[in-house]
Amino acid sequence: MSVIENSTLLGPVKLGRIELANRVVMAPMTRSRADVMGDMPNALMTEYYRQRAGAGLIITEGTHPSAEGKGYCRTPGLYNAAQQQAWADICAAVHGQGGKIVLQLMHCGRVAHPANKVAEDGSVARTIAPSALAAKGQVYTEDGMQDFVMPEAMTQADIEQTIADYVAATRRAFAAGFDGVELHCTSGYLPAQFLSTGTNHRTDQYGGSLQNRLRFVLDLVAAMAAVDGADRLGMRICPGNPFNDLADDNNQETFAALLQALDPLGLAYLHVIRMPKIQDNVALAKANFSGPLILNESYNQQEAAAALATPQIAGISFGRAFIANPDLVHRFQHALPLSNIDPSTLYTPGAKGYCDYPVAPA
Numbered sequence: 001m002s003v004i005e006n007s008t009l010l011g012p013v014k015l016g017r018i019e020l021a022n023r024v025v026m027a028p029m030t031r032s033r034a035d036v037m038g039d040m041p042n043a044l045m046t047e048y049y050r051q052r053a054g055a056g057l058i059i060t061e062g063t064h065p066s067a068e069g070k071g072y073c074r075t076p077g078l079y080n081a082a083q084q085q086a087w088a089d090i091c092a093a094v095h096g097q098g099g100k101i102v103l104q105l106m107h108c109g110r111v112a113h114p115a116n117k118v119a120e121d122g123s124v125a126r127t128i129a130p131s132a133l134a135a136k137g138q139v140y141t142e143d144g145m146q147d148f149v150m151p152e153a154m155t156q157a158d159i160e161q162t163i164a165d166y167v168a169a170t171r172r173a174f175a176a177g178f179d180g181v182e183l184h185c186t187s188g189y190l191p192a193q194f195l196s197t198g199t200n201h202r203t204d205q206y207g208g209s210l211q212n213r214l215r216f217v218l219d220l221v222a223a224m225a226a227v228d229g230a231d232r233l234g235m236r237i238c239p240g241n242p243f244n245d246l247a248d249d250n251n252q253e254t255f256a257a258l259l260q261a262l263d264p265l266g267l268a269y270l271h272v273i274r275m276p277k278i279q280d281n282v283a284l285a286k287a288n289f290s291g292p293l294i295l296n297e298s299y300n301q302q303e304a305a306a307a308l309a310t311p312q313i314a315g316i317s318f319g320r321a322f323i324a325n326p327d328l329v330h331r332f333q334h335a336l337p338l339s340n341i342d343p344s345t346l347y348t349p350g351a352k353g354y355c356d357y358p359v360a361p362a
Contacts, residue, residue: 009022013292015057018180020056023314024316024329025316027059036142039067040082051359061104062075065162066079069107073140088176104236105170105183110129127152130190130202132150133199181224181232182236186236186241188243214254218262234268237255238273239252239255263291267291270291272285320341324340339358
């Protein structure tokens with residue numbers, strides 16, 4: 001079978017200090033397979049990531065840096081030694097296959113329900129956010145769909161503790177063997193809640209003016225970068241994304257200012273979700289950020305190759321294609337057809353629809 005000659009998509013690239021064998025990136029995707037109690041990664045997850053280590057880079061599912069940061073059921077954490085060891089097993093499995101892996105840190109803020117935040121001792125973690133404003137909508141729990149709850153407005157001490165939690169999780173990630181850390185800064189979660197006028201009604205130094213609304217994210221990134229350099233950090237954005245009841249009076253102004261402020265730090269990459277039917281997020285990123293870009297959202301192989309003709313575009317991340325095709329890079333290399341996902345098993349417990357998708361014949 002003939003091999004597609006595409007040195008751009010299938011060739012190597014360097015993102016900060018992270019060297020990739022190819023530019024096919026596995027996008028972060030919540031799969032809800034962690035242990036219910038303890039927010040523990042497990043052997044099933046180790047196999048899932050190991051199977052997909054042919055990606056130039058794996059970005060993990062969103063992982064909360066504290067119990068308060070959890071929003072969904074069966075999502076993993078990285079805030080204690082046991083979780084760190086479990087993630088170390090995953091990193092070792094990916095590295096054993098020659099892959100690279102980055103941890104995505106995701107604090108859900110107000111996007112949560114207490115039913116998903118019950119610890120093994122019966123205690124329930126708080127739900128906190130920039131302001132005491134409940135999100136419209138519902139979240140899945142093991143007891144069915146539940147309305148989002150009213151969060152507590154974060155105090156100055158809460159903000160300082162949350163930044164410290166992210167820093168501690170970043171340290172744990174590097175100790176576990178991750179090649180980098182990605183900050184989730186979209187989808188209505190805590191960093192985006194601070195940025196947006198619809199979710200941030202604070203009157204202190206973290207709210208009100210544009211510069212004040214940027215402060216939490218800028219302070220957070222600076223603190224995370226201080227752990228081991230900005231060139232092992234990435235950030236994911238999607239300006240204009242209304243998911244989880246997020247709204248901003250002028251998201252393009254907000255993100256232009258944010259990216260201009262972050263640009264001098266020298267981040268490893270910026271991970272941009274395009275929204276062509278709403279606004280041109282790729283153009284916004286290019287205009288305000290000079291570092292490497294990873295683009296995401298419904299690219300096929302041919303479109304990905306075309307996008308990478310622009311020098312600043314360093315990689316393309318694939319989500320659904322990687323779920324059903326653990327050997328996606330091999331299929332790209334040999335022009336093999338792609339399998340389709342089973343949507344009914346995206347978030348269900350167990351191996352079915354998770355790590356039982358077949359690979360193509362060699």
